[in-house]
Amino acid sequence: xxxxxxxxxxxxxxxxxxxxxxxxxxxxxxxxxxxxxxxxxxxxxxxxxxxxxxxxxxxxxxxxxxxxxxxxxxxxxxxxxxxxxxxxxxxxxxxxxxxxxxxxxxxxxxxxxxxxxxxxxxxxxxxxxxxxxxxxxxxxxxxxxxxxxxxxxxxxxxxxxxxxxxxxxxxxxxxxxxxxxxxxxxxxxxxxxxxxxxxxxxxxxxxxxxxxxxxxxxxxxxxxxxxxxxxxxxxxxxxxxxxxxxxxxxxxxxxxxxxxxxxxxxxxxxxxxxxxxxxxxxxxxxxxxxxxxxxxxxxxxxxxxxxxxxxxxxxxxxxxxxxxxxxxxxxxxxxxxxxxxxxxxxxxxxxxxxxxxxxxxxxxxxxxxxxxxxxxxxxxxxxxxxxxxxxxxxxxxxxxxxxxxxxxxxxxxxxxxxxxxxxxxxxxxxxxxxxxxxxxxxxxxxxxx
Amino acid sequence: xxxxxxxxxxxxxxxxxxxxxxxxxxxxxxxxxxxxxxxxxxxxxxxxxxxxxxxxxxxxxxxxxxxxxxxxxxxxxxxxxxxxxxxxxxxxxxxxxxxxxxxxxxxxxxxxxxxxxxxxxxxxxxxxxxxxxxxxxxxxxxxxxxxxxxxxxxxxxxxxxxxxxxxxxxxxxxxxxxxxxxxxxxxxxxxxxxxxxxxxxxxxxxxxxxxxxxxxxxxxxxxxxxxxxxxxxxxxxxxxxxxxxxxxxxxxxxxxxxxxxxxxxxxxxx
Numbered sequence: 001x002x003x004x005x006x007x008x009x010x011x012x013x014x015x016x017x018x019x020x021x022x023x024x025x026x027x028x029x030x031x032x033x034x035x036x037x038x039x040x041x042x043x044x045x046x047x048x049x050x051x052x053x054x055x056x057x058x059x060x061x062x063x064x065x066x067x068x069x070x071x072x073x074x075x076x077x078x079x080x081x082x083x084x085x086x087x088x089x090x091x092x093x094x095x096x097x098x099x100x101x102x103x104x105x106x107x108x109x110x111x112x113x114x115x116x117x118x119x120x121x122x123x124x125x126x127x128x129x130x131x132x133x134x135x136x137x138x139x140x141x142x143x144x145x146x147x148x149x150x151x152x153x154x155x156x157x158x159x160x161x162x163x164x165x166x167x168x169x170x171x172x173x174x175x176x177x178x179x180x181x182x183x184x185x186x187x188x189x190x191x192x193x194x195x196x197x198x199x200x201x202x203x204x205x206x207x208x209x210x211x212x213x214x215x216x217x218x219x220x221x222x223x224x225x226x227x228x229x230x231x232x233x234x235x236x237x238x239x240x241x242x243x244x245x246x247x248x249x250x251x252x253x254x255x256x257x258x259x260x261x262x263x264x265x266x267x268x269x270x271x272x273x274x275x276x277x278x279x280x281x282x283x284x285x286x287x288x289x290x291x292x293x294x295x296x297x298x299x300x301x302x303x304x305x306x307x308x309x310x311x312x313x314x315x316x317x318x319x320x321x322x323x324x325x326x327x328x329x330x331x332x333x334x335x336x337x338x339x340x341x342x343x344x345x346x347x348x349x350x351x352x353x354x355x356x357x358x359x360x361x362x363x364x365x366x367x368x369x370x371x372x373x374x375x376x377x378x379x380x381x382x383x384x385x386x387x388x389x390x391x392x393x394x395x396x397x398x399x400x401x402x403x404x405x406x407x408x409x410x411x412x413x414x415x416x417x418x419x420x421x422x423x424x425x426x427x428x429x430x431x432x433x434x435x436x437x438x439x440x441x442x443x444x445x446x447x448x449x
Numbered sequence: 450x451x452x453x454x455x456x457x458x459x460x461x462x463x464x465x466x467x468x469x470x471x472x473x474x475x476x477x478x479x480x481x482x483x484x485x486x487x488x489x490x491x492x493x494x495x496x497x498x499x500x501x502x503x504x505x506x507x508x509x510x511x512x513x514x515x516x517x518x519x520x521x522x523x524x525x526x527x528x529x530x531x532x533x534x535x536x537x538x539x540x541x542x543x544x545x546x547x548x549x550x551x552x553x554x555x556x557x558x559x560x561x562x563x564x565x566x567x568x569x570x571x572x573x574x575x576x577x578x579x580x581x582x583x584x585x586x587x588x589x590x591x592x593x594x595x596x597x598x599x600x601x602x603x604x605x606x607x608x609x610x611x612x613x614x615x616x617x618x619x620x621x622x623x624x625x626x627x628x629x630x631x632x633x634x635x636x637x638x639x640x641x642x643x644x645x646x647x648x649x650x651x652x653x654x655x656x657x658x659x660x661x662x663x664x665x666x667x668x669x670x671x672x673x674x675x676x677x678x679x680x681x682x683x684x685x686x687x688x689x690x691x692x693x694x695x696x697x698x699x700x701x702x703x704x705x706x707x708x709x710x711x712x713x714x715x716x717x718x719x
Contacts, residue, residue, distance in 0.1 A: 084681040089697075091666075092690055096697055096712040127572050254600055254627075257655025268627075275630060373718035379503050379529035380571050383623055383634065385603065394623065398608050400503035401529055402719030406611075411604040411623070419658050448681055 049077065052430075056085045060163040060434045063444035065418075067433065074429050079422040083415075086448040094408040098374025099125055100335065102405060104195045106395075109410055110446030111192055112155050115141075115148040115184075116388040117410065117446070118197040120395040123278065125199040127382040128399050129333065129375075136324040137201035138279045143214070143317035144187065144196065146310040150221065151180035152389040153303040153310075157228060160300070160438035164241050169232055176224050183217045186210070201327035204339050211318050218311050225311075228304050242297035246424040246436030249294050256420045260391025260413055261306065262440065264290045265298040272387040283320070284313045296439035303441075306389075333375050336367040374403040383411075390414055390441055414447040500567055500578050500638055501614050503529030528614065534570040541631055542575050548596040549587070558586045576634040581646050584637055585673075588652045591624060591633070599624040599633060602653035605660055607667035611693040620646045620669050622656075639669060648673035666691035 021030045055066035064085035070078035090109050094102040106121045107114040119141055126133060133141075158173025181191040187206055188196040196203050232238045248258065250266040263270050271288040273281040289305040291298035327334045338352040356364040379401040385394040391413030398407040417440050424436040506526040537543050546568065550561035558564075564583035569576045579587060591599040603623035610617045616638035624633045637646050648671035649656040660671040661680040668689035671677055679686060688695055699711025709715075 084679075084683070087681040089690065092697060093712070096715075096717075130572070255654045257602055257604070257653070270627065380531065381502075381576070381608075381634075382572055382574065383603075383632070385632075392603060394603060396604075396606060396621065396623070398502070400610070401506075401526070404717065404719040406503075407608045409604075409606040409608075409621075411606075415658065415662075416604065416655060419655060 054433075056082070060437075062159060062163070062437055062440075062442055065437075065442065065444055065447075067421075067437075069430065069433065071430060076425055076428055076430055076433055079425045079433065081418055081421055083418065083444070084448055086444045088449065090449045091408050091410065094405050096404065098403050099199055099377055099405060100374055102408060103198055104193075106408070106410065107193050107195050108445065109449050110388070110390075110393075110412065110414065110443045112152045112443050113148055113389050113393075113446075114192055114194055115144045115197060116386060116393055117395075118195065119145060119279075120384055120386045120388075120393050120410070121397070121408070122197050122199045123386065124382045124384040124395040124397040125377065127384055128377050128380055128397060129199065130378070131200060131328050131330065131333065133201050133279075133328065134325045135280070136205075136322060137326045139317050139320050139322075140202050140206060140326060141197055142279050142281065142284070143314060143321075144184070144194075144202075146313045146317070147180060147183060147187075147214075147217075149310045149389045150307045151177050151184070153307050154180065156303055156389070156438075156441040157232075157300070160435075160441070161232065163434050163438050164238070166232065166235075166238060169228070172224075172227060172231065176221065179217060179220055179224075183213060186213055198327070198335060200330070200333045200335075201325070203327075203335065205326045206321075211321065214314060214318050218315055221307070221311055225304065225307055233301065233304070239297060241431075241435050242295065242300060242439070243293075244295050244297075245428065245432045246296040246299075246439045247294055248420055248424050252420065252423055256423065257416045258391065258420050260387075260389070260417065261299050261302045262417060262420070263391065264288065265302055266294040267292045272385055272392060276385075278384075278386060284316045286310075286312050286316075296435050299439040299441075331366070332370070336363070336370050376401060376403050377405075385411070388413055390443070390446075391417060410446070410449055412446040412449060414442040414444070415449075418442045418447060499530045500569075500616070500636075501528050501530045502608075502610050502619075504611055504614060531567075531569045531571060531576070533567045534575075538568070538570050538575070541629070542570055545575070545597060545631065545633065548594065549590060552590045552594040552597065553587070556586075556590065558590065559583050574632065574634060576636055579635050579637050581637045581639065584635065584647050585649065585652060588622075588624075588635070588649055592652060597626065598628040599626045599631075601625040601627050602649065602655050602659075603632075605649065605656050605663055607663040607669055607691065609667060609691060609693045616640055617693075618644050618667060618669060620663060622649065641668075644669045645672055647671070648677075650674055665689065668692065 021028050050071050052069050052071060053066065054069060055061040056064040061067060066082035066085070068080040068082060069076050088108070090105045094105050097105065102125075103118050103121060106117045109117050154173045154177040158170045158177065161167070161169025161173060184194065185191045187210060188194040190196075248256075248262060248266065250263075250268055252258070253263045253266050253268070259270065267290055269288045269290045272278070273286075274288055286309045289302050289309065291302055338349045356367050377399040379399050381396065381398040383394055383396045385392045387393075392411065393413055394411035396407070396409040396411065397405055400406045421437060421440060424440070425433045428436070505528040507524060534542075538546065546561065553559055553561055553564065563580065564587050565577045565579055567578040569578070591597050601624070603625050605620065605622045608619040608621060610619065618639040618641055620637045620639065622635040622637075624635065625631070626633075639646060644667070646669055648660055650660065650671075651673065657675070658680060660674050661677060663669050664671060664674075664677050665679040665681050666689055678684065682690065697711070697713035699713065701711060702709045
């Protein structure tokens with residue numbers, strides 16, 4: 001096309017974007033050009049800032065989490081988190097149920113680590129009651145929690161991989177987690193929301209053949225966990241996305257109340273299983289991995305290593321399982337019904353039904369009263385923290401002497417750790433927000449409760 | 450500041466779209482009304498007003514109007530008041546109290562007994578009932594003093610002990626000393642009409658979301674908090690759901706011809 005001369009110089013000076021036109025024999029031909037690129041850049045990097053909204057329904061926000069990002073260019077200048085989309089009133093609901101029924105509610109808080117919430121709640125109840133759980137029940141609790149920890153970390157890796165585009169990491173992670181869920185289903189009857197751990201012990205003994213299944217599971221995991229190192233750890237893209245991202249040093253962790261792998265990635269070997277051993281954790285031989293990098297990559301490596309350590313504990317638990325009761329012997333607390341696995345699944349054992357219906361009126365009364373009224377818990381309050389996959393999970397329980405809790409509060413690590421997101425993300429790129437959030441591993445069910 | 454602050458105890462009946470059925474509170478309040486001021490035998494010997502954390506009970510199962518002829522209906526149980534601990538508290542408890550008292554005195558702040566009217570040791574846990582105006586000074590001392598070093602705040606939450614109990618709202622702070630591996634609970638007792646507590650955000654930044662949650666759930670106003678807004682409930686919500694006066698909500702369900710009332714209207718044995 002031949003160079004054209006603008007028809008009117010005056011209009012172009014007034015409006016640089018006005019299309020120039022030229023009369024030809026075919027009609028008027030307009031020449032449309034964009035503005036000067038430099039001017040565009042000047043404009044976009046000026047005072048003008050863009051606020052973008054991410055979530056609550058977004059594949060990269062790790063659940064129903066909403067992020068309000070203020071960005072300047074590709075740089076995030078301000079991060080606000082909006083939570084509460086999964087608030088289900090679990091704490092309030094517990095106040096209208098017996099202490100035993102409360103387990104069924106708290107297990108739904110952190111749906112990736114339900115057995116941890118159950119344990120914290122039950123240990124707090126037991127401290128209020130002043131009872132000691134039988135050894136076998138303690139070992140079973142540790143066993144289940146460590147299996148659950150592997151499953152939770154696998155989801156952290158899988159969803160973290162998915163959010164960064166490493167889809168094979170996701171498929172592998174969820175495949176491995178399926179093994180965990182199969183095992184938990186075999187041991188407790190349910191894949192999640194187990195309500196297996198009850199005040200006073202666990203609801204039922206492990207099924208026949210449990211040891212064999214657990215050891216088989218350990219072998220499978222031993223063969224598959226190295227796959228994460230082969231797939232991701234040395235992967236250049238994975239490293240570029242994670243190394244130096246989501247940096248949060250130790251002082252930041254302490255002032256923001258951050259615990260768990262994030263705190264340990266900053267160099268402090270703070271693990272309540274070692275620091276303040278509960279349920280006989282001091283009898284197991286395991287290590288607390290730490291790192292000094294305080295970034296997302298360090299947290300990824302710690303989670304992989306923690307799974308190996310959990311496997312070690314699981315094996316030791318199998319060895320430590322001695323025959324014995326799995327529930328306190330106090331008949332005023334222990335659930336009266338004996339369960340059994342029938343042809344149609346789990347239910348009351350026929351033997352127990354025969355006893356309460358045909359043989360012992362007192363057993364029937366006792367069964368009825370304990371199931372409908374529940375047991376009374378002496379007044380007072382207790383706060384029991386345990387080490388969940390995400391950090392310090394505390395159950396603050398208050399009793400006024402009744403058969404229902406006066407207050408159930410869960411100190412959820414997801415809730416607390418999420419507060420650190422702005423400190424990790426601000427000043428970085430938008431894409432790094434995803435990597436930093438994935439390394440926090442929040443579970444919104446626990447965060448919002 | 451949301452405008453429902455002056456009436457924190459009022460359930461949101463008929464407001465908004467998300468509250469439970471408006472009749473839901475009728476059955477629940479019937480039980481809680483009887484939790485009137487307690488007879489407490491300890492009361493007369495205590496120099497300061499006792500911290501009551503429970504309601505008095507009468508009858509066997511918390512049931513009334515059932516035509517009880519067994520005589521158990523005459524049973525009276527006083528409200529629970531956590532007993533003040535007496536020296537020696539045992540373990541590291543004495544040391545922490547002594548060090549705190551010394552540090553407060555050294556800083557010219559306040560006498561320990563004035564800042565902490567009651568110390569309770571129960572089930573191996575120590576609770577300090579703190580006078581709210583001294584909470585920030587006390588927390589700063591606990592955090593900074595080299596002999597105390599409570600550098601980590603595990604959380605802040607609330608407890609509502611129910612209507613009829615003096616200072617029914619409690620703001621509970623869990624502190625942790627990672628250096629010495631000790632845990633301490635600070636508790637501030639508040640009236641519903643004057644539910645103001647100093648904020649700890651400037652001392653423990655982690656208290657930010659915890660205090661927002663406690664404001665959201667209990668209506669405790671943390672003075673000095675940088676942005677005390679709702680966090681779990683929607684911004685335009687009315688009322689504070691964790692208060693005992695707030696109904697749980699729920700609808701009756703019909704099952705095999707029988708009607709099962711919602712959970713907060715079922716018979717309670719507590």
